[in-house]
Amino acid sequence: xxxxxxxxxxxxxxxxxxxxxxxxxxxxxxxxxxxxxxxxxxxxxxxxxxxxxxxxxxxxxxxxxxxxxxxxxxxxxxxxxxxxxxxxxxxxxxxxxxxxxxxxxxxxxxxxxxxxxxxxxxxxxxxxxxxxxxxxxxxxxxxxxxxxxxxxxxxxxxxxxxxxxxxxxxxxxxxxxxxxxxxxxxxxxxxxxxxxxxxxxxxxxxxxxxxxxxxxxxxxxxx
Amino acid sequence: xxxxxxxxxxxxxxxxxxxxxxxxxxxxxxxxxxxxxxxxxxxxxxxxxxxxxxxxxxxxxxxxxxxxxxxxxxx
Numbered sequence: 001x002x003x004x005x006x007x008x009x010x011x012x013x014x015x016x017x018x019x020x021x022x023x024x025x026x027x028x029x030x031x032x033x034x035x036x037x038x039x040x041x042x043x044x045x046x047x048x049x050x051x052x053x054x055x056x057x058x059x060x061x062x063x064x065x066x067x068x069x070x071x072x073x074x075x076x077x078x079x080x081x082x083x084x085x086x087x088x089x090x091x092x093x094x095x096x097x098x099x100x101x102x103x104x105x106x107x108x109x110x111x112x113x114x115x116x117x118x119x120x121x122x123x124x125x126x127x128x129x130x131x132x133x134x135x136x137x138x139x140x141x142x143x144x145x146x147x148x149x150x151x152x153x154x155x156x157x158x159x160x161x162x163x164x165x166x167x168x169x170x171x172x173x174x175x176x177x178x179x180x181x182x183x184x185x186x187x188x189x190x191x192x193x194x195x196x197x198x199x200x201x202x203x204x205x206x207x208x209x210x211x212x213x214x215x216x217x218x219x220x221x222x223x
Numbered sequence: 224x225x226x227x228x229x230x231x232x233x234x235x236x237x238x239x240x241x242x243x244x245x246x247x248x249x250x251x252x253x254x255x256x257x258x259x260x261x262x263x264x265x266x267x268x269x270x271x272x273x274x275x276x277x278x279x280x281x282x283x284x285x286x287x288x289x290x291x292x293x294x295x296x297x298x
Binding site: 029173178 | 257283285
């Protein structure tokens with residue numbers, strides 16, 4: 001069973017915002033809602049500037065699920081954290097609980113792709129967030145699902161559009177184990193990065209040979 | 224008068240001592256249960272003949288395409 005995760009390689013991200021644009025376009029996200037955004041630190045400082053694409057990280061132990069007073073969150077078998085907008089009361093607790101600022105609330109006068117107002121509840125509206133392109137609790141691929149949650153690419157056998165569109169493949173999305181294999185391979189080839197604290201715990205030597213390793217090329221695994 | 228003083232003293236002592244007691248203030252965490260509509264698994268569609276293995280195979284194939292080292296013509 002896959003554990004769906006995102007991984008952003010800060011060494012590769014060039015702050016092109018292609019992931020943000022792809023997400024906006026794919027799901028026809030209204031103004032004022034940013035399911036994904038690119039964060040840059042040390043902006044303008046030569047050699048120290050780093051960018052990273054951030055959205056809902058589909059936490060294994062999601063704090064949004066813990067604080068929701070109406071229990072509108074659920075986790076799919078593949079580890080994707082989704083929510084039922086029909087149940088959401090727009091209280092904003094999830095926004096305060098989320099360490100990534102993923103939950104978004106529509107601005108006033110925002111509208112769904114079909115033109116309906118999304119000011120469903122007071123000034124805050126229903127919460128909206130990254131769905132890992134997995135839609136929500138409506139019929140897969142239906143118009144209703146698209147209007148409320150955006151396109152359901154996972155049910156089409158595709159990965160999130162932000163990751164698949166990333167030009168430098170800085171942003172990876174999919175099964176966490178495969179992503180870890182890909183990242184480990186990159187760092188090994190790069191020759192730097194495995195010295196950081198916590199590397200061994202997160203990306204230590206795999207028990208099996210990486211599926212992402214170059215065919216016929218045995219590389220030394222980072223310790 | 225003496226009786227009233229004693230009564231006041233008893234009430235005061237009881238009142239002051241009651242402030243020394245402490246009730247547990249930590250609310251026990253109770254994990255909620257999803258209360259919304261059930262969702263259909265992604266693999267339950269015509270595209271994958273309703274078989275989870277077919278869907279997982281396709282997702283795994285896409286997953287691996289994200290590595291330049293394994294893509295045809297990759298580094």
